[in-house]
Amino acid sequence: xxxxxxxxxxxxxxxxxxxxxxxxxxxxxxxxxxxxxxxxxxxxxxxxxxxxxxxxxxxxxxxxxxxxxxxxxxxxxxxxxxxxxxxxxxxxxxxxxxxxxxxxxxxxxxxxxxxxxxxxxxxxxxxxxxxxxxxxxxxxxxxxxxxxxxxxxxxxxxxxxxxxxxxxxxxxxxxxxxxxxxxxxxxxxxxxxxxxxxxxxxxxxxxxxxxxxxxxxxxxxxxxxxxxxxxxxxxxxxxxxxxxxxxxxxxxxxxxxxxxxxxxxxxxxxxxxxxxxxxxxxxx
Numbered sequence: 001x002x003x004x005x006x007x008x009x010x011x012x013x014x015x016x017x018x019x020x021x022x023x024x025x026x027x028x029x030x031x032x033x034x035x036x037x038x039x040x041x042x043x044x045x046x047x048x049x050x051x052x053x054x055x056x057x058x059x060x061x062x063x064x065x066x067x068x069x070x071x072x073x074x075x076x077x078x079x080x081x082x083x084x085x086x087x088x089x090x091x092x093x094x095x096x097x098x099x100x101x102x103x104x105x106x107x108x109x110x111x112x113x114x115x116x117x118x119x120x121x122x123x124x125x126x127x128x129x130x131x132x133x134x135x136x137x138x139x140x141x142x143x144x145x146x147x148x149x150x151x152x153x154x155x156x157x158x159x160x161x162x163x164x165x166x167x168x169x170x171x172x173x174x175x176x177x178x179x180x181x182x183x184x185x186x187x188x189x190x191x192x193x194x195x196x197x198x199x200x201x202x203x204x205x206x207x208x209x210x211x212x213x214x215x216x217x218x219x220x221x222x223x224x225x226x227x228x229x230x231x232x233x234x235x236x237x238x239x240x241x242x243x244x245x246x247x248x249x250x251x252x253x254x255x256x257x258x259x260x261x262x263x264x265x266x267x268x269x270x271x272x273x274x275x276x277x278x279x280x281x282x283x284x
Contacts, residue, residue: 006137006146007079009088011067011098012042014127015264017232024134025083029075031091031098031266035062042266051265052237052273061168064266066098072105076114085113085143089130089150093118094197113143117150120197123263124232124279125159153281158222159194160202161234161277162211168272191215208274212245215278216252223253226282232259236268236275245276255280 005025010016012030030041033051035058040046042064046054055061072088079086093099102116117133119126133150141149189211191203202218205211219228233249235242239262246260263271 003140004084004143005082006141006143007083007086008130008134008137008146009075009079009086009090009102010126010130011090011096012044012264013091013096013098013122013266014130015043015048015123015261015267016127016130017259017261020127020131020259021134023138024131025137026130026134027075027079029067029071031067031096031264032065033062033265033269034065036060040265042264046265048237048262048265048268051268055268055273062269064096064269066096066101069101069104072102073108076105076109076112080109080112085115087115087117087133087137087143087146087150089117089119089126089133091122091126092120092194092197094120095122095199115143115147117147117154118197119150120154121157121159121194122199123159123267123277124234124259124261125157125194127232128157128230128279128281129153156281157279158219158281159277159279160191160215160218161193161271161275162189162191162208162215163236163271164189164208164274165272168270191218193218212248212276215276216248219253219278219280223280223282228253228255228280229283230257230259231255231278231280232261234261234263234277234279236263236271236277237273238276242276245278249278253280 008026033040090098119129132153136146136149188204189208193202233246
């Protein structure tokens with residue numbers, strides 16, 4: 001049924017720039033950051049600048065936790081009175097239990113149409129799926145059309161990033177196969193990519209600049225001769241480096257819609273400060 005009023009739900013780990021969400025029906029459920037005895041809602045009780053300032057002084061790393069089933073029930077109940085249907089586009093189920101929590105809430109809504117989409121991505125690799133769904137909803141697409149737009153976007157998106165160290169990823173247990181590839185050489189600057197819903201090592205180089213240059217080369221290979229439709233440069237507490245890298249992306253690929261942002265605290269604790277990422281997808 002067309003002209004349905006459809007809400008798009010996502011979690012805070014996407015951390016989509018506010019400018020990109022303007023006038024779109026996107027509702028964000030916060031992921032939890034657990035720091036000692038404190039439970040902080042990502043983006044609500046703590047923002048990125050505060051988080052990174054505190055992280056530099058912290059003796060122990062915080063952990064993260066997905067929103068509960070009850071929190072999804074509460075959000076869906078609120079949306080039920082305002083929208084005809086909901087499409088929840090959430091962080092990769094391989095990396096988080098957020099999808100499972102959302103699915104667990106559906107029993108409470110036997111007559112209210114809610115669809116849950118596993119983005120198989122993170123940060124803006126996840127965020128572009130959210131934006132695609134939200135734009136389709138804003139255009140008046142039907143529920144099934146909105147879901148189809150989101151699902152069709154997932155395999156198109158590429159997300160590459162360079163980090164200063166693998167230590168945060170190693171300690172959080174979020175990286176697969178890194179120990180085999182990099183051994184004990186954690187001082188090497190790794191290039192990583194999201195693939196099959198998880199973070200995987202791509203290459204290893206000896207300086208961050210070489211890693212970023214390689215990132216651009218790999219992006220060009222992945223485009224396979226097509227133009228870059230939309231991109232996002234994401235920095236982790238290195239804003240000036242991120243701005244400079246964004247200019248390189250513009251110059252090389254001529255992308256007209258380039259978003260700039262940072263990662264949310266719940267992603268920052270996993271990847272660590274100093275990282276730079278590029279999420280993008282090619283024109284059809």
